[in-house]
Amino acid sequence: MSELPASNGLLIVPHLRVQNANAISSPLTWGFPAISAFIGLMQAVERKFEGRFALMFDSVAVVCHNHEAQVTGGYQRAFRLTRNPVNERGETAAIVEEGRIHLDITLIFGISGYSEDGQDDPVxxxxxxxxxxxxxxxxxxxxxxxxxxxxxxxxxxxPVLEPLAQGEERSKQFRRLRRRWLPGFALVSRDDLLQAHLQHLRDENTNANLLDAWLDLSRLNLSAQETRPASETQPAKVEWRVQRVMPNGWLVPIPVGYGALGPLQAAGSVANARDGQTPLRFVESLYSIGQWLSPHRLRDVDDLLWYASADPEAGLYRCHNLYSQNLCTDDME
Structure with missing residues (x-):
């Protein structure tokens, strides 16, 4: 991973209400928009400045205060889909399934101000x-x-545009800011838990792979535990209990970017591409494990910010979050 930019300010837009956002974040996950959607929003906002502000957007974080997935209730859920008009033969028209969700979120953008031709840093x-x-x-x-x-x-x-302090003042500033984001939950990356669980599975099965670890962390695993041994007159009594192989927490499977399926194609060489002036590459989703944490459990703003990175030679285009890296650093200290 290349060196990530260092922000010197935060743009905080609190309690945005979003109606009918896409709840299908990837071919395998649903329940909240992918973090790449917020990275894309950040880049789109920066493009729309049209040079009015001397600002660069480096990263983005999302704190969810409320969510309402548009699904039917019960043990098995289904999306509430639109009813399209019938076709010319009176038959129901084919539709593409769409998952929708209503959100109440706070967006935190990590920004950098710069001086150019004597222009003051707006941050x-x-x-x-x-x-x-x-x-x-x-x-x-x-x-x-x-x-x-x-x-x-x-x-x-x-909304607030606030310069980031340094040293001890930065810690005080973040403690003050995170109180404003309560009640709510911030999404952070837990790549470390995925790797640790893979090692745990390989201790029992040497053929286990990352997909096994990802699926195991993405579901609720139950096991029968004997609470009373069998006797001559009564059978054994068992209870079904949740297996907790990892620390307690709200763990979720998340897409974190895209991996290349083939080489980079020259601009205009692929028919029907949306943009004929930009090189094109076919990709598939990359997955990891995320965790929803209350902001008061975070120690620094770097814990919740997500960054975009690209490594065309390796074919990786993904989003990074430093929470697990900072957690390991704190443990070593």
């Missing part, structure tokens, strides 16, 4: 300038879509 500008920039960007977000969903701004919660 370090006065509070009136920062408030004006934050308001304009929030209004821009209100005209866009998040994972295909419509965005509604909450007038009771104002």
């Amino acid at each position: 370090q500008g006065d509070w009136q300038q920062r408030r004006q920039i934050a308001s304009e960007i929030a209004e821009l977000l209100g005209s866009m879509r998040i994972a295909g969903g419509s965005v509604f701004l909450d007038p009771q919660h104002k």
Whole structure:
């Protein structure tokens, strides 16, 4: 992984309401938009500036306060789909299944200001300038879509552009900020748990692979445990209990980017491509394990920010989060 950019400010847009966002995050997962959707939103916002602000967007974090998947209830769930008009023969028209979800989220963008031709760094500008920039960007977000969903701004919660402090002041600043994001849950990466569980499975089965570990962490595993031995008159009594091979936590399978299926194709060489001026590559989804954590359990803003990285030679285009890396560093200290 290449060196990630260091942000010197945060743009916080609290309590965005998103209606009918895409709940199908990949071919194998559903329940919340993929983190790549928020990375794409960040890049789209930066392009729409049209040079008005001397800002660069480096990373993004999402804190979910409420979610409402549009599914039927019960043990087995199904998406609530639209009813399309019948075709010319009076038959039901074919549809592509769409999963929708309503969200109440806070977006935190890691940003960097820069000086160019004597222009002041807007992140370090006065509070009136920062408030004006934050308001304009929030209004821009209100005209866009998040994972295909419509965005509604909450007038009771104002966006904030805040410079990041350093040292001990940074810790105090983050403790103050994270209280504003309660109640809610932030999505972080747990690549470390996936690797640890793979090693645990290989201790029992040397043929276990990453897919086995990923599936095992993605489901609820139950096992029968004997609580009373069998006797001459009564059979043994057992209880079904949840197997916990990892620390308690809200673990979820998540897509984290894309892996190449073949070489990079020259621009315009693939028929029916959306953009004939950009090289094209066929890819498939990459998967890992994520964890939803309450913001008060995080120690630094770097714990919740997600970064985009690309390694064309290796064929990897994925999103990174430093929570597990910072966790290992804290443990060593």
